[in-house]
Amino acid sequence: MSIAEQPTQPQQPGGVDPGGSLPLRAWWKRPAVHTALLGAAVGYLIGHWLGVRIGGGEQQVVNGDENDLALVLGYVLATLGWLAGLGVFNDVFRQMAGRPSRGTETYATTGVARYFRFTLDHKVIGVQYLVGMIVYFCTAGLFAMAIRTELLSPTAHVFGPGAYIEIVGEHGTMMMMLMSSVVLGPFGNYLVPLMIGSKRTAFPRLSAVSFWLTPVAFIVLLSAILWGGFPTGWTGYAPLSNQATQGMDAYLVAFALMGISMILAGVNLLVTIICYRAPGMRWSRLPIFVWSMLATSFVMVLAAPVLIGGMYMTLTDRTIQTAFFIPDLGGSSFLYENLFWFFGHPEVYILALPGFGIVSEIIPVFCRRPLFGYKTAAAGMIGVALLSFFVWQHHLFDSGIDSDARPLFMLTTELISIPTGFIYLVAMGTFWRAKIRLTVPMLFCLGMYFNFLIGGISGVFLSDVAADTTAHGTFFVLAHFHYTIMGGLIFAFMAAIYYWLPKFMGIKLNQRLGKIQFWTMFIFFNSTFLPMFAIGELGQPRRVFEYASNLQTLNDWVSISAYLLGCSILIFVINFVWSTVIVREREVGNPWQSRGLEWQVSSPPPPDNFARVPIILSAPYEYGVKDAPPVADLNPPAGALAGAVAAMAAPRA
Amino acid sequence: MADAAAARVDAPQPRHGLRIFWVWLVLSVVVDVLIWFVWGPHLPPGDMSSSAASQQLDVKVLAVVAAPVMLLIYVYFGYALTFWRQRDGDEEDGPPELSGAARAQKVWISVTTVLVLGLFVFGTVQLVSPAGAGAGEGSRPAWKPNGKPLQVQVIAQQWLFTYRYPAYGGMETTQLVLPVDQPVQFNVTSLDVIHSFWAIQLGVKADAVQDVNNVAYTTPQRTGGFTVRCAELCGLWHGAMFDYGKVVSVPAFESWAKSTETKLAPDTKILPAYALTYSPNEINGLAKFFYQAGTNGAGGGLYGSNFPNQP
Numbered sequence: 001m002s003i004a005e006q007p008t009q010p011q012q013p014g015g016v017d018p019g020g021s022l023p024l025r026a027w028w029k030r031p032a033v034h035t036a037l038l039g040a041a042v043g044y045l046i047g048h049w050l051g052v053r054i055g056g057g058e059q060q061v062v063n064g065d066e067n068d069l070a071l072v073l074g075y076v077l078a079t080l081g082w083l084a085g086l087g088v089f090n091d092v093f094r095q096m097a098g099r100p101s102r103g104t105e106t107y108a109t110t111g112v113a114r115y116f117r118f119t120l121d122h123k124v125i126g127v128q129y130l131v132g133m134i135v136y137f138c139t140a141g142l143f144a145m146a147i148r149t150e151l152l153s154p155t156a157h158v159f160g161p162g163a164y165i166e167i168v169g170e171h172g173t174m175m176m177m178l179m180s181s182v183v184l185g186p187f188g189n190y191l192v193p194l195m196i197g198s199k200r201t202a203f204p205r206l207s208a209v210s211f212w213l214t215p216v217a218f219i220v221l222l223s224a225i226l227w228g229g230f231p232t233g234w235t236g237y238a239p240l241s242n243q244a245t246q247g248m249d250a251y252l253v254a255f256a257l258m259g260i261s262m263i264l265a266g267v268n269l270l271v272t273i274i275c276y277r278a279p280g281m282r283w284s285r286l287p288i289f290v291w292s293m294l295a296t297s298f299v300m301v302l303a304a305p306v307l308i309g310g311m312y313m314t315l316t317d318r319t320i321q322t323a324f325f326i327p328d329l330g331g332s333s334f335l336y337e338n339l340f341w342f343f344g345h346p347e348v349y350i351l352a353l354p355g356f357g358i359v360s361e362i363i364p365v366f367c368r369r370p371l372f373g374y375k376t377a378a379a380g381m382i383g384v385a386l387l388s389f390f391v392w393q394h395h396l397f398d399s400g401i402d403s404d405a406r407p408l409f410m411l412t413t414e415l416i417s418i419p420t421g422f423i424y425l426v427a428m429g430t431f432w433r434a435k436i437r438l439t440v441p442m443l444f445c446l447g448m449y450f451n452f453l454i455g456g457i458s459g460v461f462l463s464d465v466a467a468d469t470t471a472h473g474t475f476f477v478l479a480h481f482h483y484t485i486m487g488g489l490i491f492a493f494m495a496a497i498y499y500w501l502p503k504f505m506g507i508k509l510n511q512r513l514g515k516i517q518f519w520t521m522f523i524f525f526n527s528t529f530l531p532m533f534a535i536g537e538l539g540q541p542r543r544v545f546e547y548a549s550n551l552q553t554l555n556d557w558v559s560i561s562a563y564l565l566g567c568s569i570l571i572f573v574i575n576f577v578w579s580t581v582i583v584r585e586r587e588v589g590n591p592w593q594s595r596g597l598e599w600q601v602s603s604p605p606p607p608d609n610f611a612r613v614p615i616i617l618s619a620p621y622e623y624g625v626k627d628a629p630p631v632a633d634l635n636p637p638a639g640a641l642a643g644a645v646a647a648m649a650a651p652r653a
Numbered sequence: 654m655a656d657a658a659a660a661r662v663d664a665p666q667p668r669h670g671l672r673i674f675w676v677w678l679v680l681s682v683v684v685d686v687l688i689w690f691v692w693g694p695h696l697p698p699g700d701m702s703s704s705a706a707s708q709q710l711d712v713k714v715l716a717v718v719a720a721p722v723m724l725l726i727y728v729y730f731g732y733a734l735t736f737w738r739q740r741d742g743d744e745e746d747g748p749p750e751l752s753g754a755a756r757a758q759k760v761w762i763s764v765t766t767v768l769v770l771g772l773f774v775f776g777t778v779q780l781v782s783p784a785g786a787g788a789g790e791g792s793r794p795a796w797k798p799n800g801k802p803l804q805v806q807v808i809a810q811q812w813l814f815t816y817r818y819p820a821y822g823g824m825e826t827t828q829l830v831l832p833v834d835q836p837v838q839f840n841v842t843s844l845d846v847i848h849s850f851w852a853i854q855l856g857v858k859a860d861a862v863q864d865v866n867n868v869a870y871t872t873p874q875r876t877g878g879f880t881v882r883c884a885e886l887c888g889l890w891h892g893a894m895f896d897y898g899k900v901v902s903v904p905a906f907e908s909w910a911k912s913t914e915t916k917l918a919p920d921t922k923i924l925p926a927y928a929l930t931y932s933p934n935e936i937n938g939l940a941k942f943f944y945q946a947g948t949n950g951a952g953g954g955l956y957g958s959n960f961p962n963q964p
Contacts, residue, residue, distance in 0.1 A: 161889045233886050239863070240846040240888055327864040328932060333847055334862065368739070369747040373758050398788050398849065399860040400867035403795035406788075407777045414769045414776075418762070425761045428729050429754065433666065434747040435739035446730070453726050457719045464776040466711045466786035469858045470698045473849055473884035537697035539853040541884040544892035548880070624746035 031087030033116045040216070043081025047073035055319070066246050069319040071227075075253040079216050086118040086212055088205070118212060120204035123605065126190025127504060128211050130497075133182045136218055137490075138573060140174035143167050145566050148559040154547045164545045166229020166247065170221065173234040173251060175485075177258045178218055180347060181265055182489070183354030184300070185211065187496050188269055188293045190504060194598035194605060195287045197278025197614045197632060202271035203264075210265035217254040217261070224250035233543055235344070238325030238336040241314050249318065252311045259308040259343075262350070266300030269293050280616030280632070287596065287620050288371060291378040292357020295385035299346045299353070302389070307343035310336060337396055345392040349384055351485050355452070355492035356381060356423045359445040362499055363430050365594045366442040370621040372429025373422070380422030387416040397465050398472050406465050413463035420456060424449065439592070440514035444495030447522045451487025455480055458533065476536030482529045494521070494572065502587040505580060506603040513575040520568035527561035595620045595631050612636060669732070677728045681721040688716045698856045701879065701900070703872040704787025705856030711779050711786075718772065789841060789850075789859025789867040792929075798870050802836035805829070806927070809841070809848035809861035812890035814881055821914040823927035829898030832906035833876050841867040844933045849885035852898065854878075860885055866929040873900040 028034065051070025061067045083089065091101040114124055115131075146167050150158045159167065181188075189207055193200060201207055224230055227246035236255070241248050273294050277286070313324040314336065323329035325336045356377075364371045371377065393401055393409040427449055436442070458480040461467050471477060494517075501509050531554045540547045540555075547555065579585070590599045597620060601610060614632040622628035693713045700706035780786050784798040806817040808825070817825045829852070831837055841850045843861035850869075851858045854877075859869040876899075883894035901909065914921075925931060 161892065165886070165889065165891070231886075231888050235886075237847050237886070240886070243846060243888070334865075337847075367747060368745075370750050372750070372754060376758050376762075398858045399847075400789050400791040400862055400865050403785070403790040403793070407773075407780065410776050411773045414773050418765050418769055421761075421765050424726055425758060428726070428733075429757065431730070431733040431737060432751070433669070434733070434737050435743065435745070436733065436737050437739050438734075446734075449726070449730065453723055457723055460719060460772065461712065461715050464711055464715060464772065464779075465788055466704075466708050466776065466779045467715060469704070469786055469788040470708055470853075470856055472858060473851070539880060539882065541849075541851065541882050543886045544882075546892045546895075622749070624749040626749070 027113055031085060031090070031118065032113065033086075035087075036082045036085035036212075039081035039083075039085025040078040041081070043084075044074045044078035046081075047075070047077030050077070068246060068249050071246050071249045072253060072315055072319055075220055075250070078220075079213070079253075079257060082216050083209065083212065088118055088209055088212070091205075118208050120200075120208060121607070122189050122193055122201045122204060122207065123504070123609075125204070125207055125211050126186050129181065129185030129189060129214075130504075132211065132214050132218075133179060133186060134573070134576070136174055136178040136214070137182070138569065139218075139222075140171050140178070141566060141569055143171035143174065145563065147171060148562040150545055151547075151555050152559050154549050154552055154555075157545060159545070161545060162228065162231070165231050165233075165543065166225065168543050169230050169233050169251070170224070173221060173255070174218075176234050176347065176351075177255050178214060178221070180258060180262055180300075180350055181210070181214070182351070182493055183358065183496065184265055184269065184293060184296055184350075185214075187289075187358070187500065188296070188354070189265070191500065191598055192269055192272055192290055192293055193276065194601070194609055195290050195596065196273065196276060196281050197597060197610065197616055198272065198276040199609045199613065200276070201268055202276060203268040206264040207268040210261040210268070213257050213261040213264075217257040220250050220257070221254040224248075224254075235340060236311075236314065236336075237340075238314060238317070238331075238333045239327070241336075242317055242326060249315065252315050252318075256308050256311040256315075259304040259311065262300040262304040266297035266304070270297040270301065273297075278614050278616055278632070282616075284375070285616060285619040286378075287361060288374065288377050288381075289357040289361035292353050292360075292381050295381040296350055296353045296357075299350050299385045299388060303343045303346035303350070306339055307347075310339035310343065313339070334399070334401075337399060338392070341392040341395045342389075344395065346388045348481070348485065349388040351489050352420075352452075353381055353384060355448060355489040356384075358492040358496045359448050360423060360426055361596075362441050362445050362495055363427060364621045364623060365499075365592050365596075366437045366439055366445075367430050367434035368437075368623045369430055369432075369434045370619075370623055370625065371426060372432070373426045374619070374621065376422050377426045380419035380426075383419035383422075384416060387412060387419065391416055394463055394468070397468050410463055410465050414460065417456065417460055417463075424453070439498075440509075440511055440518060441495040441499035441592075443515065443518045444491050444498065447518065448488050448491040448495065450522075451483050451491060451525065454530075455483030455485075455487055458483065471536060473541050474536035475532040475540050475542065478542055479529045479532035479536065482532070487525060487529070491521075494518075497576075499592065500598075501580075502591055503598060503603045503605070506587055507580050508585045508587040508591070509579045510575050510583070513571060513578075517568055517571040517575060520571065521565065524561050524565040524568055528558050528565050531558050595622065597631050600630075600632065600634060610634065669736070673729055673732050676732070677721070677725050680724050680728065684720045684724065685717050688720060689713060692716075699854055701873060701875050701877060702787070702855040702857070703783045703874060704785075704870070705854060706874065707779055707783040707786050708856045711776070714775060715772070718768065722768075783872075784836075784870040787855065787857040787869055787871050789869045792866045792868065794868045794870070796870075798836040798838075798872065800836060802838035802870060803832065804838050804840065805831070806929075807839050807841040807850045807859075807861065808844060808931070809850060809883065809887075810844040810933075811846065811848075811888050812883070812894040814848075814850065814883070814894070814896060817927060818910060818914075819927045821910045822918070822921055823924065824914050824917045824921050825924055826913060826917070828896065829881060830906060830909050831873050831898065831900050832903045833873050833900050835903065836870060836872045839869045839871075840929060841869065842930045844931060846887050847885050848883045848887045848894070851882050851884040853880045853882060855900075858884060864930050864932070876900045876902060 048070045051067055051073040055061055055067055055069035094101050115128055150164050224247035230247040230251045231244050232240050236251060273290055316322040317324055317326060323331040325331045325333050360371060360377050390412045391409060393405055394413045397406055462471055462480060498509055498514055535551055535554050538551060540551055588603055612635060614634045615636045616632045617629045618631055620631050696709050696712050698705040698708055700709055781796050785794060785796045804819050808815045815825050815827055816829045817823055839857060839859060841859040841861045843863045848861040849858060850861055855871050855873060857869050857871050859867045879898050881896050881898055883891055
């Protein structure tokens with residue numbers, strides 16, 4: 001793609017007439033969260049009524065006294081009502097009526113209110129996602145505290161079995177489902193255009209919708225508690241999912257909504273990265289974080305549809321008597337397992353890849369050295385993304401799959417550890433003779449490397465079928481994935497927040513609290529999850545409320561550590577709120593002395609990112625290179641762009 | 654300024670690589686010896702059966718390979734954080750890309766590939782040699798033991814395991830008893846949702862799926878007790894779905910089996926015929942057996958009358 005000439009005005013997605021002004025009515029008359037809630041309520045009532053009309057007379061509804069169809073239609077129409085109330089469809093209807101579209105929120109509006117609206121500014125969407133993800137993370141964390149409280153004793157019980165199993169399901173689903181876009185949402189949406197020299201993303205409406213689906217999924221998932229929760233955990237295996245009561249519908253709808261959110265977010269970033277790079281931003285100069293966003297988006301777009309298919313089929317099994325997963329009627333529970341894990345394994349790489357991108361992006365800044373093996377790192381991310389689709393049956397080694405398939409999936413699973421290992425190669429090479437600055441973001445990156453190594457190596461143990469026989473379905477697996485996802489991704493997420501929040505908000509986060517948070521989080525995280533490897537191998541399966549009494553000491557150690565880990569997250573929340581709302585200490589410019597393109601504009605960035613589309617002159621990792629050119633020319637002289645474009649090969653007609 | 658920076662880049666460096674290598678080598682040898690000889694015999698799942706012993710060997714080998722890899726990363730990071738920190742007041746950047754970068758990457762990629770492929774070959778061999786390593790192999794197992802193993806059917810339901818012995822009239826017991834030193838074939842199936850039969854100390858785990866016969870093999874090597882737990886979330890009382898089995902000597906097993914067969918004969922008469930899978934909806938009189946034989950949901954009376962006892 002080429003830009004024939006410099007756009008004279010900030011680009012207004014949606015085709016707004018640049019001459020006209022947007023008439024601004026009173027805040028409560030413009031679509032925002034309050035109108036969305038109204039729309040959701042109306043939608044739910046209509047959907048529920050429709051479901052009762054259609055299915056109310058059915059035998060199983062009358063006998064069982066619960067109408068799944070009404071609930072599901074209620075949720076679906078509530079989602080549509082929510083989006084309509086936000087004004088998502090307003091421009092669509094205007095264009096259908098032949099009237100000029102209003103472009104929804106333009107970049108010119110300021111103030112806090114825009115964060116509660118459907119807006120097309122990728123930076124606003126990024127901050128909305130950030131706050132949303134922190135809220136979901138903390139809510140799911142509270143459920144985890146409840147789980148650990150129950151596991152303090154193998155015989156004395158705090159919750160009944162039904163309450164316990166729904167708490168386990170809520171914790172797991174909220175973390176794995178709602179947090180799929182934990183990095184791509186806030187940091188991908190915010191930073192990718194800034195890093196590639198673009199003023200906007202390709203499909204801002206899609207990314208805005210992808211964000212606004214997440215509060216709906218959150219509320220729908222929490223509403224499962226009203227119906228007694230769902231008994232399947234986050235994996236939702238059939239036929240237990242068919243046996244379950246109405247809470248299961250909430251899980252299925254929430255997960256399907258998040259699947260749609262993932263596809264939309266992924267498509268937007270994929271097209272943005274491929275098509276909206278500034279002139280001179282060759283693939284070999286693309287920041288490694290953008291490579292990780294590319295790989296993640298690719299995996300999201302390909303894996304999420306299979307998830308939505310599986311969820312949808314379970315929903316039809318539960319409502320309109322299809323028989324996809326009911327063996328007595330000719331279906332197969334194996335089908336669900338395969339559909340779920342065909343998504344489920346790429347899902348964990350959707351979670352892990354952005355973490356790799358973040359740490360690889362941050363360490364050159366605090367080592368003052370170029371990123372070692374940049375091409376290997378990028379190839380590793382693409383390799384992980386591709387291979388992630390070929391390993392899913394390692395979740396099913398003991399399930400009765402064809403026994404010849406097991407060495408095959410053992411091979412692919414062990415092979416995927418090769419590109420995963422590249423991040424350590426890159427880190428070690430970057431650290432060689434470097435000048436390491438132990439800032440808070442760097443501490444979190446180091447924590448990520450330490451934790452992810454334990455998580456990754458335990459994955460090699462799980463990939464060996466024989467060793468997996470004892471470890472599958474136990475706390476060993478729990479420790480493995482908490483080390484990779486929480487120890488890896490969440491530590492990287494914290495690093496990203498401490499590193500980029502000055503850019504997003506122009507505000508410094510308190511560094512002393514940050515260091516306290518890091519050390520408490522690191523120590524208590526390891527103290528919580530390291531014993532779980534032993535607990536699992538010694539015979540405690542997952543999702544149980546009773547266990548062998550000789551494991552009580554270990555479980556108590558884990559529970560106390562978990563409470564302290566929760567306190568360290570509390571320190572983070574306090575720091576975040578204290579620094580951004582109460583103290584608001586200004587941070588302008590480039591506090592980390594980074595060469596990244598996003599740091600060459602003001603903090604926070606101007607509404608249209610760059611006054612003029614920059615021309616990229618070099619890669620962002622040229623630390624220590626003699627006479628390295630600046631990363632970009634932010635004020636190319638008039639006509640320079642035409643010259644650069646003229647020098648490029650003519651696009652095919 | 655540029656000359657000073659260049660001088661710093663070319664300044665004589667201590668042999669960092671060699672130092673790291675020696676620390677790593679010594680630590681790796683010590684840790685590997687400790688793992689193999691000291692920790693090895695005590696690694697889970699123990700050696701009560703052939704499959705458990707083979708898994709124990711697997712874990713030992715994996716640990717001995719993994720430890721040097723982890724130590725390399727940690728020693729290197731520790732060295733970097735000790736010697737390569739930026740001193741106060743130093744505002745210079747570090748050196749740019751140094752020579753040897755391409756070679757280091759090629760070495761890393763080759764070594765990791767060889768290691769991974771080696772582990773794959775080892776893992777596959779371990780699957781074949783003790784006949785499937787105790788994992789559920791599906792209904793057409795690729796690796797079977799020699800001879801005729803004792804058939805034991807494991808029937809999982811919410812929330813109880815029962816065991817049928819076709820060689821003893823198809824009797825269905827609630828306790829698993831096995832003879833020592835004889836190969837056993839577990840035929841695992843479920844009546845309702847997905848469960849998982851995990852005989853912990855025997856190193857056997859096979860998912861119980863309805864309408865599927867999931868086969869797993871093992872040969873118990875020592876007498877003693879073992880725990881059976883359900884390892885796949887199966888609903889409300891999943892956490893309470895466990896029981897205790899025994900491995901006994903061959904004569905003790907024969908006498909137990911024959912006396913139990915006689916004792917349970919009236920119950921066996923009303924049971925459906927032994928088959929590799931069952932469809933509960935098509936079995937008549939199942940409820941009668943359930944109450945008559947006195948088997949009960951795993952919830953028992955533990956939680957009081959408020960909580961459901963039956964699925």
